[in-house]
Amino acid sequence: MSESRIAASPAGQFAWALYDWANSAFFAVIGTFIFATYFTQAIAPDPETGTALWGYALTTSAVIIAIASPLLGAIADAGGRRKPWLFACTLLGVIGSAGLWTATPDTSAIWHTLVLFALANVGLEVAAVFYNAMLPDVVPPHRMGRMSGWAWGMGYAGGMVCLLIALFGFVQVETPPFGLDKASAENVRIIGPMIALWLTVFSIPLFLLTPDRPSASLPKAVAVRQGVAALKRTILGVRHYRQALLYLVAHMLYADGLATLFAFGGIYAAGTFGMELNEVIIFGIVLNVTAGIGAFAFAWVDDWFGPKKTIIIALVSLLACGLAALLVESKAAFWVAGSCLGIFVGPAQAASRSLMARLAPADLRAEMFGLYALSGKATAFLGPLLLGTATLAFASQRAGMATILAFFAIGLVLLLFVKEPPAEAAKIADRPITA
Template sequence: MLKIGDKKLINAWAFYDWANSVYSLVISTAIFPIYYAGLTSSEGFANAEGKISFLGTLWTPTTLYNYALAFSFLVVAFISPMLSGIADYSGNKKKFLKGFCLLGSLSVMCLFFFTGKETLWVGIVFTILASIGFWGSIVFYNAYLPEVAHPEQQDNVSAKGFMLGYAGAILLLLLCLVIIETEVFGFYDKQFGSQLSFVLVGLWWLGFAQVTYAKLPDSEKSKLPKDNYFVKGIKEFKKVAKELFAYQELKLFLISFFLLSIGVQTIILMAGIFGTILGLETLNLIATILLVQFVGILGAFLFSRLSNKIGNIKTLKITIAIWGLVCFIGFNLTKDTPNIEMYFYILGALIGLVMGAIQSLARSTYSKMLPKTEDNASYFSFFDVTEKIALVVGMVTFGVLNSMISIQSSVLALAVFFLASFITISRIKKTKYVK
């Protein structure tokens, strides 16, 4: 069994980012949303008003897709605290990680069968299940960080995971684009090429996850009480909740993380739609997405090193300030802005610089602030639930302001959340490992 801090253990843990990040890029951001939008807007799919029928109700395609994702986030927010409590009580985090990974990867592959109006239910149901699988696995994956790296290693180790994730996602996205847009593999059919891409994502995710499973420690307890797992899981979660809110710095950090996540996650999910409204072509959007990923590798590396020199809190404040700048630039962009493509590329580069950095540092900072405990899954479930609730709040805020005023006002409103996060994180006092 590999000991904490061992390079082989660290590399194996970080490799799960390589495995799962293809879902974030190909399914959540790039190919599937474009495939879904193209299919649902095709002739014969939507009615004359551009609406589609699902569960006996008419929806605009974008609204149905957004609600499906929001539902998946709420499911994860509801079940992960209970499951993490059970995982800590029984010591079987790896089983939960494997289970959610299997659910997510198989669901992504099932999107292959979403081919038209008759199979809309396939697209929606497996979009929800894939999202639950991805975000559910992340809870238990993140919970391993304190068990694979010492506190002084965790910034760099967390960044390493994100860097590997960006690299793997870029590689598979480029392969998928070749399959979709060219005849290199002996055929040229954009729809079938997209369907094959979904299968490749699932196989990549499930296949490379085996590298992580092989090295992560099995911490399942040899002697388990015969009490009800569910009841004990709830009790475990309540115990951790009481402990967590007794730590003032942890409580402040979670509040700050909630506020910054409203902005970060909403921008990540809505950037493509924002670009479409600004009139950008699909090719420019894909190019911007790739730019974000490439710059994200550099950003995660640079900011992890900066945190080693000036501390996590100061480094996080810098990234939050840059996110605020992104909001102000986005607010000033309209469809009539000259050279809009160039401005959008600049926006993409700024987002890439701080996207991986802020997520990586938030994960490692939270990990370093935790008390010495065996309840890591329960503690990280709070981290995950905070992010999911923030995402729902962000999407609702963005949607309401967009419908009532404009999409630019929605972008500007996100700057308010970043400002509040900056003020909150400034109140955190230095600890042994977080400065």
């Protein structure tokens, strides 16, 4: 495929980006705000125990994701097609989300709620491996950053819209629709099936309109053997690229901090500052809006000063705002600190992908991005594990949340030693595209 050829039609490109809108709703509504908060306040015996149990569920699912993602990704590469894997993982997310309807507000629902959440989380996190792998086949190389950015923005928007629907359509209304009973939390539990429907509806266009790679027509056993061998070559080969390896380690740490921040932000707001569920949802909406604004605004900073400096600015700002969020006592001050946190989350995420594109050798770009995906998940269990352990050890959510700052700080220090190559192809993004 030449660099000027578009593999997908405009409709296929939009359908690919729409999947980000689809799956981001799960992480915003269930993984971060509504169900995380509902679990700690209504199902667990107390907020501290609920925070720890939710953290252990995330830890378990993160370990599974870290093991399964690179292996299944390599096998899918050998087999050629991505859509069957993407469909199976998305279906897992749909089933797990729908099952959360059974999460009744009592301690008897603790374990099956955690299992259903972990099932959906594993499915949708692993689905992202195959979804991201489709990007080079959706647009030419010089449009990948733009396409990826648009999809990222749609993800923020999808999470925000879904939170608004949850807040004003179910949680905050005096009389819930469809005869839902507030006394048994049906107006909150219905969010699980709602997310399942959201995932289904907005994923369908990708499967219908976005092209997939042709099958390699390999027997399954051969595809598995070739995939495992390719993964070994990738892992061993990265040792020859010290700058990329150093960056992958730095990214692994601060990405873990970002993931933990999103997973426990709502729980912290509710437990420490006494926010009601509807306030937590509004807080989540504000974070999505500010993160989207930050990602959009700092795109110019990335172009002007480079992705490494953009990430450094974002991490230093996250440390400052995060420390403020831990020290403030009033709810109003926490709103200010939390909103500032959101502004710098988007740039940290968006510029990370841009820096990896510069560091990756041209002939190993796909393999390097595979390791980039792994670096975002390999230690994802550490953040929730340390947070949950610190929360229980000190009987304090503030102590637990403080562990996130350590991930930002260590990742920042390592990033300072990464040498960013010059942007040799900075102007190609403005070249006209011919079909």
